[in-house]
Amino acid sequence: MNRRIKLYIFIIGVILITFGPARCWAEYDVIDITKPFLRKIPLAVPLFKNVSETAEEKQLSETAADFLSDTLEFTGYFKILDRGSFLFDPERSGVTMSTINFQNWTVVGAELLVTGFYEAEGDRISVELRLFDTFKARRVIGKKYTGSKTNQRSIILRFCGDVINYLTGNRGVFGSKIAFVSNGSGNKEIYTCAFDGYDPRRLTNNNAITLFPAWSTDGKWMAFTSYKAGNPDLYIRNLGQGQETKFSKQGINITPAWAPGKFELAATLSFSGDQEIYLLTGAGKIIKRLTNSRGIDVTPSWSPDGKQFAFVSNRSGSAQVYIKDLASGKVRRLTYEGRKNTQPSWSPRGDKIAYTSEVSGGHDIYVIGIDGQDPVQLTYESRDNEAASWSPDGSLIAFSSSRDGPSRIYVMTAYGTDQRRLLVLAGEQTNPKWSTNHLNN
Amino acid sequence: MQKKLWLMIALLLVIPGLLFMVGCQKKAVTQAKAPAPASAPAPAPAPGQAPAKAPTPVTPSGPSGMIMAEDIFYDFDRSLLTPAAQDNLMRKAAWLRANPKATVTIEGHADERGTNEYNLALGDRRADSAKAFLVDLGIAASSLTTISYGEERPVCTQQNEECWAKNRRAHFVVN
Numbered sequence: 378m379n380r381r382i383k384l385y386i387f388i389i390g391v392i393l394i395t396f397g398p399a400r401c402w403a404e405y406d407v408i409d410i411t412k413p414f415l416r417k418i419p420l421a422v423p424l425f426k427n428v429s430e431t432a433e434e435k436q437l438s439e440t441a442a443d444f445l446s447d448t449l450e451f452t453g454y455f456k457i458l459d460r461g462s463f464l465f466d467p468e469r470s471g472v473t474m475s476t477i478n479f480q481n482w483t484v485v486g487a488e489l490l491v492t493g494f495y496e497a498e499g500d501r502i503s504v505e506l507r508l509f510d511t512f513k514a515r516r517v518i519g520k521k522y523t524g525s526k527t528n529q530r531s532i533i534l535r536f537c538g539d540v541i542n543y544l545t546g547n548r549g550v551f552g553s554k555i556a557f558v559s560n561g562s563g564n565k566e567i568y569t570c571a572f573d574g575y576d577p578r579r580l581t582n583n584n585a586i587t588l589f590p591a592w593s594t595d596g597k598w599m600a601f602t603s604y605k606a607g608n609p610d611l612y613i614r615n616l617g618q619g620q621e622t623k624f625s626k627q628g629i630n631i632t633p634a635w636a637p638g639k640f641e642l643a644a645t646l647s648f649s650g651d652q653e654i655y656l657l658t659g660a661g662k663i664i665k666r667l668t669n670s671r672g673i674d675v676t677p678s679w680s681p682d683g684k685q686f687a688f689v690s691n692r693s694g695s696a697q698v699y700i701k702d703l704a705s706g707k708v709r710r711l712t713y714e715g716r717k718n719t720q721p722s723w724s725p726r727g728d729k730i731a732y733t734s735e736v737s738g739g740h741d742i743y744v745i746g747i748d749g750q751d752p753v754q755l756t757y758e759s760r761d762n763e764a765a766s767w768s769p770d771g772s773l774i775a776f777s778s779s780r781d782g783p784s785r786i787y788v789m790t791a792y793g794t795d796q797r798r799l800l801v802l803a804g805e806q807t808n809p810k811w812s813t814n815h816l817n818n
Numbered sequence: 819m820q821k822k823l824w825l826m827i828a829l830l831l832v833i834p835g836l837l838f839m840v841g842c843q844k845k846a847v848t849q850a851k852a853p854a855p856a857s858a859p860a861p862a863p864a865p866g867q868a869p870a871k872a873p874t875p876v877t878p879s880g881p882s883g884m885i886m887a888e889d890i891f892y893d894f895d896r897s898l899l900t901p902a903a904q905d906n907l908m909r910k911a912a913w914l915r916a917n918p919k920a921t922v923t924i925e926g927h928a929d930e931r932g933t934n935e936y937n938l939a940l941g942d943r944r945a946d947s948a949k950a951f952l953v954d955l956g957i958a959a960s961s962l963t964t965i966s967y968g969e970e971r972p973v974c975t976q977q978n979e980e981c982w983a984k985n986r987r988a989h990f991v992v993n
Contacts, residue, residue: 565970629939631935632935645935647939673943675936676936717936719932735931
């Protein structure tokens with residue numbers, strides 16, 4: 378099998394080399410973000426060339442290459458080529474422009490190549506990373522990083538950010554985090570982890586139901602709902618200092634959503650006797666009421682420019698997604714298909730809204746244009762697929778799924794491809810919320 | 819123009835309703851004339867309601883555990899009170915009138931279907947509808963507080979209608 382694939386790749390490679398590779402391939406300087414996952418870019422990441430002597434350091438250089446592969450694969454843009462097919466020996470072959478035989482890479486199908494040069498001395502590491510366009514036979518990125526061994530992850534992530542920036546024009550997701558709810562401690566509490574599920578940490582210790590994490594745009598504040606004082610109240614926490622402001626009124630105080638770039642948030646309050654969406658300051662003072670309709674209005678999600686927000690209302694009799702324009706005050710219904718549509722999440726690119734639709738036997742995630750056209754189903758798994766949250770670059774969607782029994786956090790591309798579980802943690806996980814991309818980057 | 823339309827629709831809905839009510843009353847009269855009526859016929863339990871307890875006469879001084887401990891149940895995605903729930907709340911009101919110092923927390927709950935934000939709002943409306951009904955029956959609003967738990971505290975965790983029906987409830991805690 379493997380041999381046949383290799384032969385196939387070899388034949389294609391020969392044909393391509395013969396008939397002018399420079400003309401037709403690798404013309405992307407920017408990935409077409411409207412359909413980037415249909416054809417993944419074949420990427421080769423050979424083991425990094427290690428110039429240190431000890432076995433431990435050799436091990437580190439291997440794990441660094443693997444981590445770089447995994448991180449780029451996570452984006453959904455790349456097909457990582459199997460190292461077994463490479464006509465390359467990291468111990469002997471070169472990793473710099475002048476020493477690379479690019480035909481060895483185009484033959485195995487690689488359009489992009491990342492090489493690494495890894496040196497360690499004591500606690501210090503020095504890593505040189507390069508991205509090559511194999512068909513154009515040119516170096517695209519070359520960077521040298523030094524730091525302590527504990528910086529290895531952030532070094533690789535920074536380089537991956539450079540690679541994605543080169544291909545897409547933005548730095549991707551590698552500096553972002555995901556907040557979510559987990560009941561592993563016996564109560565639902567809020568946790569955070571890196572974009573790829575790394576380093577999950579418990580953020581709240583409320584020993585009470587805690588729900589609906591919401592990051593501020595600058596990543597410095599987290600709003601959420603907790604029952605720790607008995608009632609479902611809002612809390613606004615300064616993540617750096619740990620101080621919290623409590624907002625409590627009779628009824629529910631839920632579903633906070635920070636206005637983009639502002640120290641203000643929308644939230645659902647019911648002290649008036651009706652569930653309505655309000656605008657609050659980050660200090661917990663009501664600025665104004667944003668919705669006005671008898672019945673449930675809940676779950677605001679802002680457009681990236683902060684001029685509109687999507688929300689859920691049952692004003693038509695069943696829960697559907699609506700959009701309110703703040704300047705005109707006009708409200709329009711967005712979703713018409715499906716019995717109940719909830720949990721809207723406005724894409725950071727502004728053109729789409731993901732939401733949860735009730736289907737027979739559970740829920741599935743859909744994406745719809747903000748003009749209400751062309752709802753597309755992204756999940757088809759059994760039971761519940763809920764609570765979509767876009768990555769900061771709009772390329773990925775985190776969501777919760779109970780496809781394997783207990784609810785877990787999953788990630789997929791914005792087109793529903795490459796669905797995978799994000800992390801392994803005790804208990805059930807729900808309510809993922811992706812942060813913006815500046816944290817620790 | 820639109821107001822008139824609504825009025826027409828409202829009338830269209832109300833008039834058949836009135837006719838229906840009249841029909842019901844007639845039936846009740848004929849039943850009452852029937853020989854050997856046991857007593858007032860017990861209201862038929864609504865589908866999904868817990869098995870009706872033996873119709874114990876409300877003893878106002880009795881233990882609060884009896885009537886107050888009974889949950890009331892709601893239809894799927896609705897916060898309107900069913901006839902069975904209204905009947906139950908009337909009996910709760912009787913107990914509350916006899917125990918004016920009691921304060922009660924009304925918990926609104928939802929089944930696990932639907933997403934949890936919406937279900938928290940739904941539970942809120944359910945608790946509110948129960949409270950409003952008791953206030954209409956003369957119970958002091960100040961003695962009643964509400965809290966929604968949405969789908970967070972199910973009493974039954976299987977995934978079937980019988981279980982979901984048990985979770986769509988208002989629960990009453992006498993403080």
